[in-house]
Amino acid sequence: MRSPIRIVFEQRNETPKYLSTLVPLISVIAALVAGGLFLLATGYSPIDTYSNMLSDGFTSSRGITDTLGLSTVLICTGISAAFAFQMNLYNIGGEGQLYLGMIGGAWAGLALGDRLPSFVMIPTVLLLGSLAGAVWILIPAYVRSRLGTSEIVTTLLLTYVAASLVDHFVYSPGSFFVTKNSAFPQGRLVPDSASLTAFGDTSLYPTFFLVALLALVLYWVVKRTEFGYRIQVIADSPRAAHYAGINANRTTLSVMLISGALSGLGGAALIVGPFGRLDPGITLLGYGYAGIVIAALARNNFSAIIVSGILFAGLRSGGDKLQISTDTPIHIGVMLQGAILLFALGGEAFRRYRIHAVRAERAAQ
Amino acid sequence: MNENIWVLASADSVAIATTLILAALGALFTERSGVLNLGIEGILLTAAISSFLAADASGSIWLGLLIGSLAGALLAGIHALLSVVLRANQIVAGLALVIFGTGLANFLGKPVEGKTVTTIIHPLSFGALSDIPLVGPIVFGQDIITYASIAIAILSSLYLFRSRPGLELRATGDDPATVDAQGLSVASIRIRYTLFGGLLVGLGGSWLMLAQSAAWHQASTTNGIGWIALALVVFAGWRPLRLIFGAVLFGFTLQLPFTLQAEQITFIPSALMQMLPYLATLVALIALSRPSTRNKLGAPKALGTPFVRDER
Numbered sequence: 001m002r003s004p005i006r007i008v009f010e011q012r013n014e015t016p017k018y019l020s021t022l023v024p025l026i027s028v029i030a031a032l033v034a035g036g037l038f039l040l041a042t043g044y045s046p047i048d049t050y051s052n053m054l055s056d057g058f059t060s061s062r063g064i065t066d067t068l069g070l071s072t073v074l075i076c077t078g079i080s081a082a083f084a085f086q087m088n089l090y091n092i093g094g095e096g097q098l099y100l101g102m103i104g105g106a107w108a109g110l111a112l113g114d115r116l117p118s119f120v121m122i123p124t125v126l127l128l129g130s131l132a133g134a135v136w137i138l139i140p141a142y143v144r145s146r147l148g149t150s151e152i153v154t155t156l157l158l159t160y161v162a163a164s165l166v167d168h169f170v171y172s173p174g175s176f177f178v179t180k181n182s183a184f185p186q187g188r189l190v191p192d193s194a195s196l197t198a199f200g201d202t203s204l205y206p207t208f209f210l211v212a213l214l215a216l217v218l219y220w221v222v223k224r225t226e227f228g229y230r231i232q233v234i235a236d237s238p239r240a241a242h243y244a245g246i247n248a249n250r251t252t253l254s255v256m257l258i259s260g261a262l263s264g265l266g267g268a269a270l271i272v273g274p275f276g277r278l279d280p281g282i283t284l285l286g287y288g289y290a291g292i293v294i295a296a297l298a299r300n301n302f303s304a305i306i307v308s309g310i311l312f313a314g315l316r317s318g319g320d321k322l323q324i325s326t327d328t329p330i331h332i333g334v335m336l337q338g339a340i341l342l343f344a345l346g347g348e349a350f351r352r353y354r355i356h357a358v359r360a361e362r363a364a365q
Numbered sequence: 366m367n368e369n370i371w372v373l374a375s376a377d378s379v380a381i382a383t384t385l386i387l388a389a390l391g392a393l394f395t396e397r398s399g400v401l402n403l404g405i406e407g408i409l410l411t412a413a414i415s416s417f418l419a420a421d422a423s424g425s426i427w428l429g430l431l432i433g434s435l436a437g438a439l440l441a442g443i444h445a446l447l448s449v450v451l452r453a454n455q456i457v458a459g460l461a462l463v464i465f466g467t468g469l470a471n472f473l474g475k476p477v478e479g480k481t482v483t484t485i486i487h488p489l490s491f492g493a494l495s496d497i498p499l500v501g502p503i504v505f506g507q508d509i510i511t512y513a514s515i516a517i518a519i520l521s522s523l524y525l526f527r528s529r530p531g532l533e534l535r536a537t538g539d540d541p542a543t544v545d546a547q548g549l550s551v552a553s554i555r556i557r558y559t560l561f562g563g564l565l566v567g568l569g570g571s572w573l574m575l576a577q578s579a580a581w582h583q584a585s586t587t588n589g590i591g592w593i594a595l596a597l598v599v600f601a602g603w604r605p606l607r608l609i610f611g612a613v614l615f616g617f618t619l620q621l622p623f624t625l626q627a628e629q630i631t632f633i634p635s636a637l638m639q640m641l642p643y644l645a646t647l648v649a650l651i652a653l654s655r656p657s658t659r660n661k662l663g664a665p666k667a668l669g670t671p672f673v674r675d676e677r
Contacts, residue, residue: 009452009673042472090456139647149654152403152456153596153646160589160643168636289464296457329475331468338407338465342443345458349451 009353023351024297027344028311034343035336044328052326053333057318064314065202069274071306071313072208073098076266077291078309079215080133082300084151084259086222087235091256093140093155094263095288096162097133101267103169104132106177106278109190109271121193126207126268133264134257136162141256145249151256163283170280177278187277196272205273211265212306219302231255263288286334290316293341312337374624375617376502381577382609382616383511384409386518387569388594389601389608395441395562396598397525398555399538401669402444403459405566406591407466412437412570413578413586414474417482420575426484430510430571437567438560440466445559449552452671463591474581486510486576510572517565521605534558538665541672551672566591589643590619596646599653602663618642 036046056063077094084091091097108128112121140154169177171185179188189195196205222228234241234248241248266287275282294312298304319333349355388405395402415436420429444462447453488508525531533554536544541551570587578586593615601608622638 085457092460139651143651143654147651147654149651150599153592153599154650156592157589157596157643157647157650160592161640161647164636164640167639168634171636172634286464286467292457292460293464296461329472331471331475333468335465335468335472338461338463338468341461342447342458342465345447345453345461346451348453353452 005357005359007355008358009349009355012352012354015351019351020299023347024299024308024344027297027347028340030347031336031339031343035332035339038335039328039332045326048326049322049328049332052322053315053318055318056321057314057316062202063317065199065204067310067314067317068208069198069203069205069313070317071310072205072211072269072273073266073287074290074294074313074316075211075215075306075309076269077263077288078294078298078305079211079218079291079302080259080262080266081291082295082298082302082305083218083262084256085295086300087231087252087255089144089252089256089259090152091137091140091155091259092152092292093137093157093159093288094259094266094291095286096155096159097136097260097263098267098288099159099162099166099282100132100136101129101264102270102275102278102282103166103177103267104264105129105268105271106187106190107132109194110176110188112194114191114193116193118193121191122196122272125190125194125272126265129268129271130261130265133267134261136264137256137260141253141260144256145252159288166278166280166283169278187279189276190271194272195276198273203274205269207269207273211269214262214265215302215306222302227251227254263291266291290337293337296341297344370624370627372498372502374620376507377620377624378613378617379503380507380511380616381619382612383507383514384569384573384577384590385594385597385612385615386514386609387572388566388591389597389612390514390518390521390605391437391441391562391565391567391569392595392598393562393601393603393605393608394521394534394558394565396668397534397538397603397665398558399541399551399665399667399670399672400445400448400555400559401455401459402441402448402462402559402562403456403595404440404444404462404466405594406587406589407463407470408437408440408563408566409466409570409573409587409591410470411440411466411473412567413574414470414477414581415567416571416574417477417581418473420484421477421482424484426486426575429482429484429575430568433571433574434564434567437565437570438563441559441563441566444563445556448671449555449559452673455669455671471583474583477581479580479582481580482575484575485579486572508576510568510576514569514572515609518605518609525605535665538667541667542674545672545674551674555672566594569594593619593642593646596650599664600646600649603665604663615642615646618645 039046039049057067058064077098080094105125105128108125136158137155140151143149144151169175170187177187178185198205230246230251233244233246234251238248290312294305294308298308315336316333320330322328323330388409392405412433416429416433419432420426440462444458447458448455486508533549537551537554545551597608597611597615600611619642621641622635625638626635
């Protein structure tokens, strides 16, 4: 027996413009409401939690600069994820590529030492970090383009390998990356020539503007260049791309390497910015994973990633300070990230389909 | 070299394989129906902490296992809603589930961080049998869930390849249009097996907590086992029996660092040893995707694609 009322999905021929903004917005609100109910059920005050997150993340001057500072690395991992996702390549190992960016950046900073001026050092550190990120995705990218090995699990597995590598470089005796004769293992600080100065008393570094600019450049690359056009054709129809004589394998390889490099850049930005050293604490922060959420919420639109990156940075930064201001566990921030993405995915159905209930007789026709 | 420790290591491999078998079986049932659930790692974590809290509050292992399994099914239900009913991108939905599940588990686990669960699952005792050298600890030194997981894998194989509903399940993953034409509901089959898959993954996570870890340490409780389980399904060619062997093999690489440490073999740095299971999985995945082996593996043909009848 079928129920008399059936839900029918009718594909929209054209998506109304307002829905593309409205759906993510409602998703965020719905996730916050659901999170509030969850907080209430577990015995925490949603109002206290949210108002603290809001002021620590966005509305206080300290909060907003902290948020923008944190958004630097999140925009990096966001554009990294989106660059691969837009071609249906699911590089979910941005987390590991980020660690490699830190290792590469720290190595460049420490190896070149104080001999070079800042205007050479900073770009070198950023470049080597990006390169290390690209190297970390090389094997998944190569086997994906040659053998068709799914990149999803391979990129993710390498994240665990990268985490062990960070541990190795920090905890193995006599490591190049750590301070000699220190009471406990700690990364060596890179020389001053390889560190940028934050604006005033904040944690906002000039790299923020570099990264935001990079997101806009990528937006242009995808929309306006021949390379971007190739990506779109392959994403829409691999067969059409094949007949058009586009070498999909080569494009796959380049797109994945660029994606890895962007996450690596995020790691190197932490070296010239707030961290200044190889810090094993990075493996607990999940900046790379957050990039996946940021990209998905912005629907792989590079200029929208700047916005969703800042939004998530505020959520994280406000969430991280919760433990101090209230007794709510900081993990609510990560939970909300996941919840927002889940709601956004559900909301996508309303963007793509006209959903309505009809009587069974009509639906059966 | 101490021979005994290698026997214990082999016994441990079989034990660790329990979570891998259950989690991979859960993924296998889900994928056989055509749904790709990448959220296994998040489901494992949430199930683990749920079983911890339930067992701690009630003092009952069984209640812990039950609540953990149900938590697994509940999270899988979110995935079913998104990917089957709302036709969302299954890959991103699965990843969202990992992030959500990790946050949720850490949130719930905050009050018991580092604490040990009061009741744990003990190995069964077979009297004299357990004392047989070599065979004793490996075959007769396990707990009830480990034996059950192997039994479930064997039953799953019979169900999949020797029963009518098993045939319908495989058909749903390979050719949903035909199943639909037979008058069966593709959506209902997919939702059911996604939930059942979540239940099995949840049981695996609960066992990991109550028998293996016993103490809650955030994400290191699962440490990527969910991802290895997903690779294991590919490795086993979506067949439950092969999965048992694969799980013991991966179980061996997972506990090897600890054995080597106990043996005081230190010429390989321990951090590098910890990479081994992930590298081994990676190599296995790449080796299996050579063109000569790929076709024999038999991935469900409609895996990851939503079934849409209304569209023309």
